[in-house]
Amino acid sequence: MTKENTIVPKVFYTQSDGIERVVEAEAGDSVMQTAVRNGVPGILGQCGGSLSCATCHVFLDERHADDFPPVGEDEDDMLDVAATDREDNSRLSCQLVLAPGQEVHVTIPETQL
């Protein structure tokens, strides 16, 4: 195992009011799961990651645009019906699965409901 594989991923969550919180994650968890497990407000993830609630919407920092698989068809459909209007960098955070050592910056929209 290389050194990088032993480093925990980190997620930097910025709330809509600008306050940032850094959370150490587990590789293989999604940005949504990491938020829910650590009590990060503003990410609900009601459907547990089955792409049927649109309550884990985030804006993914542009620098990570190529770090994850592109938006899938089902994710695309649900982003259209999120409570906060989607933007070019909108993602459902349940689809952002973290690799060892990965650092990700996301901004949480004003509302999920």
Place this chain on the structure above:
Amino acid sequence: MTTTPGTEYPFAPVPPAEAVEHLGRIIADRPMTKMTMPYGGDVWLVHRNAAAREILSDRRFVREPFRTGERVVPFFVPFPDFLRGTLQFEDPPQHTKLRKLVQKAISPKRVREMRDSAVAFANELIDGMIGRGGVRDLVPEYSLALPIEMLSNLLGVPSSDREKFERWSSSTLAVAGKTEAEVAADMAELAAYMTGLIAERREEPRDDLLSALAHARDRDETLTDAEILPIAFILIVGGFDNTATFLSTGVLALLSNDEERARFAADPDGLAATAAEEVLRHGGFATGRPAGGGGGLVPFVATEDVVVDGQLIAKGEAVSIDPSAAGHDPAVVTEPARFDIGRPDNPHLTLSHGLHHCLGAPLARMELQVGLAELFKRVPGLRLAGEPVFSRDVLTQPMTSLPVTW
């Protein structure tokens, strides 16, 4: 199996503070309890919040044996047959297909667009109550009228048909008080009516849910009437009584807690979102009415042996979430016995979680927020004028009367 004294489950109703303590002792003692239901036999009732979430996210727990009739649903009343044909008893991949189609039509965005009309209609209802004056019954005049209007609009039921639509709909949940033949006749009328409406919307689509479903395409498939009808039914079941009871319970809880009522009346819009979640978690307890333990959400069946939080759930066993305990689990809720309408994080499971979390959750939450906020804005001096009445005749055991004045 011996039970540690003070951790018996089920347990008979006791004052709410005692019930919360009792649930806390059970949670400290074990993650779940096997209990024999009046119908359908044994089921594991899961008390701990984390264990409950784990089960709700695990696809090895399914509902197929209930849908096919191979197993009787373990529940406190006979589970109505027609509900076994609905979305909540489907598993992936059929569930995934239907759920996505419906969720798009009842999405956070759609519900946000409905909010202004909910505010306007709530105020119409309040105008009516103020105009009539004296002692008003909040349930029919407000708590039930609001969700019926919202759901009828969402489905696309014309206002001229609302009265019969409501009458048939109330039969869907009847477990007593009506004969089987009466219930069957009402259900058949409702089904025939909805089928007719679906046909109309196939011809001439409008901006409503039935039109969206009638014209929905999932890759190359379209939905048949046999698929759409149960979706309409499940929305009626959840969207009428359950939403109304949450709203009535919220009002009663606030009227039973002077400090929280004053706090809410001072900032209804600011507190509506957190207050709604706290009502879902703890509203029933906050009304001061005795609370017992024993029963849960619609169960699942384990498709293989699964160990959750140290407890083996054997292949073929049924398992259900105990939302009262999960919402009062000290591991995730600080001061669980306290009614705090500003509680920032509220991990209750009243609307479930995961694949089968409440389909109408965005709508129910919005109606609860709007219903509470508008009422206390307009009538801050609202007070009780009698005792609430609950019906045991229908599956959801709704509050049917709440006399208020001001």
